[in-house]
Amino acid sequence: MLTGLHIAVIGGDARQLEVIRKLIELDAKLSLVGFDQLDHGFTGASKEQMNEVDFTTVHAIILPVPGTNLEGQVDTIFSNEKIVLTEELVKNTPEHCTIYSGITNPYLNQLVASTNRKLVQLFDRDDVAIYNAIPTVEGTIMMVIQHTDITIHNSKVAVLGLGRVGMSVARTFAALGANVRVGARKSEHIARIFEMGVTPFHLNDLAANVTDVDVCINTIPHPIVTSDVISKMPAHTLIIDLASKPGGTDFRYAEKRGIKALLAPGLPGIVAPKTAGQIVANVLSQLLKEEMEGRKGN
Structure with a gap:
């Protein structure tokens, strides 16, 4: 279970819905940014604007598969809000906060280097x-x-x-x-x-x-x-x-x-977003569990 873990899910497409469902099932506390036009709500998750999230308590940030663009903007199909992941926001997170993304780019690499945060690229993993x-x-x-x-x-x-x-x-x-x-x-x-x-x-x-x-x-x-x-x-x-x-x-x-x-x-997200989302959700939840257990062990 991920009880007590505060996770910010920022932007994305239909794949992220499976990630959200899985994390709610595991009792994580979720802040959803970029989902204000989503028809249905998720019990246990709150839709928020970027400036409403308390990043000082965020243990993990989950970005969409593409991560950000080269200016730090995060795409979402569920909102018209312009969402930008800035150095200032990430610096407000606890030192152990991990950023999860499908892939990376020079902007994200620079962001984690300057804030001394960990970045996990899910699509670098063989599984x-x-x-x-x-x-x-x-x-x-x-x-x-x-x-x-x-x-x-x-x-x-x-x-x-x-x-x-x-x-x-x-x-x-x-x-x-x-x-x-x-x-x-x-x-x-x-x-x-x-x-x-x-x-x-x-x-x-x-x-x-x-x-x-x-x-x-x-x-x-x-x-x-x-x-x-x-x-x-x-x-x-x-x-x-x-x-x-x-x-x-x-x-x-x-x-x-x-x-x-x-x-x-990105064909998986186009032809089978539910399955593609479940693939990401299962691996992501396992990584979050391991990270949580690692912190308890220390």
């Missing part, structure tokens, strides 16, 4: 990333069906990267009958791709491996699907970029060539 790969794959399948006029079965699909998402994408499209090839750099990844029963290739040879693809799915958050690569693709190729913004695709050149290229980060 969260692997669980999230499930709705990501389902969303990718949905997009391929929507934006092509062929079946996945017997299509030619190139997957770039064999990280936690790339592995799940490759395995699932192969199971659906696609002819899957996977590009990677590390020799152990090449070996794993071979073991999975799909075709490996080195990313140095990417341009030569997209000359006949129907779908190219990128998971690498660096410029990889360049103009040179796109120029070798058939006109009907669909590019789906699952990497975090701004992705790894030259979208301007793809448009110039008439190739459909879609940036699709």
Whole structure:
């Protein structure tokens, strides 16, 4: 249980509702900022403006998956209020206050450095990333069906990267009958791709491996699907970029060539917000319990 823990949940989308439900279930005291337009209330949680929260008693701050923007603003779909997480607010929290976010950026990094607070990036964790790969794959399948006029079965699909998402994408499209090839750099990844029963290739040879693809799915958050690569693709190729913004695709050149290229980060929150929220909520509640027990032990 999280009895006695004061947590500020600041902004977010439908995923945060599952986090709120889970924390209420565990008896935490919640201050909800950026939820004033939410239709239903939560027993045990109070909707507040940023300046109404008593940050001197806040043990944890929970931000949405994207965290903040580069000016410290926190997005929310449940309010028109402009919400900014400032250094001044964070300095008012107890020294042991932890900030939880899906990902980070230079603003958040600077904020925790200047306030000497701990930042936990949930999407850096293997468990969260692997669980999230499930709705990501389902969303990718949905997009391929929507934006092509062929079946996945017997299509030619190139997957770039064999990280936690790339592995799940490759395995699932192969199971659906696609002819899957996977590009990677590390020799152990090449070996794993071979073991999975799909075709490996080195990313140095990417341009030569997209000359006949129907779908190219990128998971690498660096410029990889360049103009040179796109120029070798058939006109009907669909590019789906699952990497975090701004992705790894030259979208301007793809448009110039008439190739459909879609940036699709955050698919779990779009196609399955309830499941995606439960994934975050379960891991977050476990981390909060461990932190609480650690403080008691000290």
